[in-house]
Amino acid sequence: xxxxxxxxxxxxxxxxxxxxxxxxxxxxxxxxxxxxxxxxxxxxxxxxxxxxxxxxxxxxxxxxxxxxxxxxxxxxxxxxxxxxxxxxxxxxxxxxxxxxxxxxxxx
Amino acid sequence: xxxxxxxxxxxxxxxxxxxxxxxxxxxxxxxxxxxxxxxxxxxxxxxxxxxxxxxxxxxxxxxxxxxxxxxxxxxxxxxxxxxxxxxxxxxxxxxxxxxxxxxxxxxxxxxxxxxxxxxxxxxx
Numbered sequence: 417x418x419x420x421x422x423x424x425x426x427x428x429x430x431x432x433x434x435x436x437x438x439x440x441x442x443x444x445x446x447x448x449x450x451x452x453x454x455x456x457x458x459x460x461x462x463x464x465x466x467x468x469x470x471x472x473x474x475x476x477x478x479x480x481x482x483x484x485x486x487x488x489x490x491x492x493x494x495x496x497x498x499x500x501x502x503x504x505x506x507x508x509x510x511x512x513x514x515x516x517x518x519x520x521x522x523x
Numbered sequence: 524x525x526x527x528x529x530x531x532x533x534x535x536x537x538x539x540x541x542x543x544x545x546x547x548x549x550x551x552x553x554x555x556x557x558x559x560x561x562x563x564x565x566x567x568x569x570x571x572x573x574x575x576x577x578x579x580x581x582x583x584x585x586x587x588x589x590x591x592x593x594x595x596x597x598x599x600x601x602x603x604x605x606x607x608x609x610x611x612x613x614x615x616x617x618x619x620x621x622x623x624x625x626x627x628x629x630x631x632x633x634x635x636x637x638x639x640x641x642x643x644x645x646x647x
Contacts, residue, residue, distance in 0.1 A: 417587070450633040452568075459620055459637035460568065466631045503568055507632040510573075510584045512558075517567040 418443050418506050422515035428523040435491040437518045439504035444484050448508035451480055451489045454517075455500045463502075464489065494520070525549040525636045527621050532641030539611050543641055545604040545621030553577055553599040556624040558634065559606050561617035561643075571619070574604060589615075611645045618642050 419442040429435050439449065447467040452460040462471045464480035467487055477492045491498055499522055504515040531543040545557070556579075559571040572585040574595045583595050594607040604621050618640040625635045 448631065452634070459639055462633055462635055465633040466627070471635070511586065512570040514568040514570060
């Protein structure tokens, strides 16, 4: 099975900050990497698919990059509504896996 | 409008069984692979398993943590996905979400719609 590791597990940031979250796969997954945002008490929402493609309606301040085993999610100017937990997820194999999540909190 | 509505959660004793349902609407259910994902209280997301569509013979996949205990099925005539959970353990306590998969060129896949979840609590 492929394991996904996110870093950091949590971070504190201010509105307007640039935030970068890293996701590493235990094996080469090409571009089979998706990013989701989850707010407390809500279902996750898709942000980025196939490593770097914006999902419909997602603000352009979110971007994804990477391939193979290392990926990043960047929020260029953090907004109040962006405080949430972010998960990467690999879809390279039949058995999918999520990273453990990165909680973005208000500084 | 795409909607996924889970039901069937509740309190069950260890060793017991429960059947969850996911009612889909607003899209051609039979075309899509459908998954179950769970989230234990205060924890991260855990992929549970998948039902592929008729074109892929309704084949299924399971996480190692539930294989042999959980069974995923679907009824395309009712636009419904099911999760039969047997031999439940306290560590199965979680919110259970159903999620739709969209596939690009049959290669790239992602969850584009999720239900609101149904809570399963396993406790004596």
